[in-house]
Amino acid sequence: MDERREQLIAVALELFSRRPPEEVSIDDIAAAAGASRPLVYHYFPGKQALYEESLRRAGRELAGRFEEPAEGPLSDRLHRVMGRYLDFVQSHGPGFAALLRGGSVAASAGTSAVIDEVRQAAADQILAHLAVPVPSPGLRLTVRAWIANAEITSLEWLAERSVPLEELQLHLVQEFVAALTLTAAREPALAAELAGFFAGERPDGPTGLLLRDLAALFAVPGVADSLAALATGPATTD
Amino acid sequence: MDERREQLIAVALELFSRRPPEEVSIDDIAAAAGASRPLVYHYFPGKQALYEESLRRAGRELAGRFEEPAEGPLSDRLHRVMGRYLDFVQSHGPGFAALLRGGSVAASAGTSAVIDEVRQAAADQILAHLAVPVPSPGLRLTVRAWIANAEITSLEWLAERSVPLEELQLHLVQEFVAALTLTAAREPALAAELAGFFAGERPDGPTGLLLRDLAALFAVPGVADSLAALATGPATTD
Numbered sequence: 001m002d003e004r005r006e007q008l009i010a011v012a013l014e015l016f017s018r019r020p021p022e023e024v025s026i027d028d029i030a031a032a033a034g035a036s037r038p039l040v041y042h043y044f045p046g047k048q049a050l051y052e053e054s055l056r057r058a059g060r061e062l063a064g065r066f067e068e069p070a071e072g073p074l075s076d077r078l079h080r081v082m083g084r085y086l087d088f089v090q091s092h093g094p095g096f097a098a099l100l101r102g103g104s105v106a107a108s109a110g111t112s113a114v115i116d117e118v119r120q121a122a123a124d125q126i127l128a129h130l131a132v133p134v135p136s137p138g139l140r141l142t143v144r145a146w147i148a149n150a151e152i153t154s155l156e157w158l159a160e161r162s163v164p165l166e167e168l169q170l171h172l173v174q175e176f177v178a179a180l181t182l183t184a185a186r187e188p189a190l191a192a193e194l195a196g197f198f199a200g201e202r203p204d205g206p207t208g209l210l211l212r213d214l215a216a217l218f219a220v221p222g223v224a225d226s227l228a229a230l231a232t233g234p235a236t237t238d
Numbered sequence: 239m240d241e242r243r244e245q246l247i248a249v250a251l252e253l254f255s256r257r258p259p260e261e262v263s264i265d266d267i268a269a270a271a272g273a274s275r276p277l278v279y280h281y282f283p284g285k286q287a288l289y290e291e292s293l294r295r296a297g298r299e300l301a302g303r304f305e306e307p308a309e310g311p312l313s314d315r316l317h318r319v320m321g322r323y324l325d326f327v328q329s330h331g332p333g334f335a336a337l338l339r340g341g342s343v344a345a346s347a348g349t350s351a352v353i354d355e356v357r358q359a360a361a362d363q364i365l366a367h368l369a370v371p372v373p374s375p376g377l378r379l380t381v382r383a384w385i386a387n388a389e390i391t392s393l394e395w396l397a398e399r400s401v402p403l404e405e406l407q408l409h410l411v412q413e414f415v416a417a418l419t420l421t422a423a424r425e426p427a428l429a430a431e432l433a434g435f436f437a438g439e440r441p442d443g444p445t446g447l448l449l450r451d452l453a454a455l456f457a458v459p460g461v462a463d464s465l466a467a468l469a470t471g472p473a474t475t476d
Binding site for chain 2: 101107112137138140141144145146148149151152153156157160162163171174175178179181182184185186188191192194195196198199201202203207208210211212213214215216217220221222223226227229230231232
């Protein structure tokens with residue numbers, strides 16, 4: 001491992017985290033690294049190669065943050081992972097946004113591959129924690145759709161910061177619990193797994209708090225009555 | 239309006255719908271349009287300009303499909319819109335996938351702008367139908383995240399086609415209902431709106447069917463007991 005090369009990548013990653021790629025030049029990177037322009041070109045054919053390499057490092061670091069011991073309530077595990085994920089989002093904000101918003105001149109098959117790998121690592125971790133022997137296509141889809149939800153929500157949060165980060169962290173976990181419940185509602189084979197999942201949760205964890213919020217919502221005048229009328233209405237005749 | 243130009247755009251859109259942009263050449267478009275290569279270049283500086291123009295037309299057509307009269311239960315309206323959306327996805331499959339998967343050589347600020355406009359049109363329509371006087375940042379985020387969910391779910395469906403399209407259509411609508419309910423659970427100001435929403439729904443509509451599926455899920459041994467224990471557990475003391 002060449003230390004000078006590693007240092008250039010670290011400096012580039014730092015700059016690409018703070019600004020979109022089109023606003024970072026080889027000269028900026030050379031200056032920040034205390035290196036000459038020819039030295040940077042000695043290691044990398046151009047800015048794109050350096051961008052992609054620093055992105056690969058960032059992707060590897062982010063994927064590492066998804067790793068979590070298989071211990072304790074599932075929603076608490078996901079809550080800890082999301083804390084580390086959102087910390088990454090916050091510290092790499094502008095670069096993260098430029099990368100995922102697309103349409104960047106630096107977007108390429110290489111940058112897409114990094115994004116896909118990180119998404120795949122996230123999905124693999126979640127499915128491993130759910131410990132369903134053979135995840136159904138529906139469950140896989142739920143997991144992937146929730147990951148897209150987490151991405152878009154993070155991007156919006158970076159742009160507006162309209163809620164505290166801790167709320168976002170909790171809401172994303174609760175949305176996963178809701179998405180899992182909906183999937184189980186249409187896949188009877190998942191229902192027993194869901195019972196085990198709920199049995200392992202804590203009243204003060206993300207799932208318990210969600211249930212309490214839902215109970216309060218259903219106590220709002222009109223909500224419970226409308227729901228009861230709907231749920232006991234005429235069955236579909238086809 | 240120049241008819242020859244319009245015809246070239248229509249032919250290009252047809253080809254770009256069936257193949258990723260890098261697999262469509264100016265010669266392919268000229269041949270399919272019964273035009274010469276120089277004629278195509280007379281109207282468009284190159285393939286990218288023709289791609290972006292045909293994309294703008296497709297985006298406009300898709301946005302038009304989101305329009306729906308403000309009549310009847312909300313989830314039925316969304317169900318009809320999703321039917322038209324999924325019909326579009328199906329008929330423009332490979333092009334839709336290439337566009338949204340990113341990393342295409344044809345991705346540009348122009349193509350990103352089209353995607354953003356279509357997403358914005360979808361969000362505007364949904365918020366208009368919800369008829370909340372001033373949508374909160376949380377509600378806007380819920381709508382945008384659900385749109386991302388619909389996109390990723392459509393992409394996965396195009397790749398695998400693992401469920402009938404009608405199921406996908408129903409599930410997406412039900413996921414929106416669930417996401418709206420979760421948002422109302424954390425935003426008391428939305429709770430009264432939600433009561434009105436549920437009051438207008440049909441027992442055999444997407445929301446009624448969802449409630450019946452959830453009721454069946456909660457009847458699975460263990461699920462209701464675990465939920466009750468969680469919901470009535472010790473309150474948070476902080």
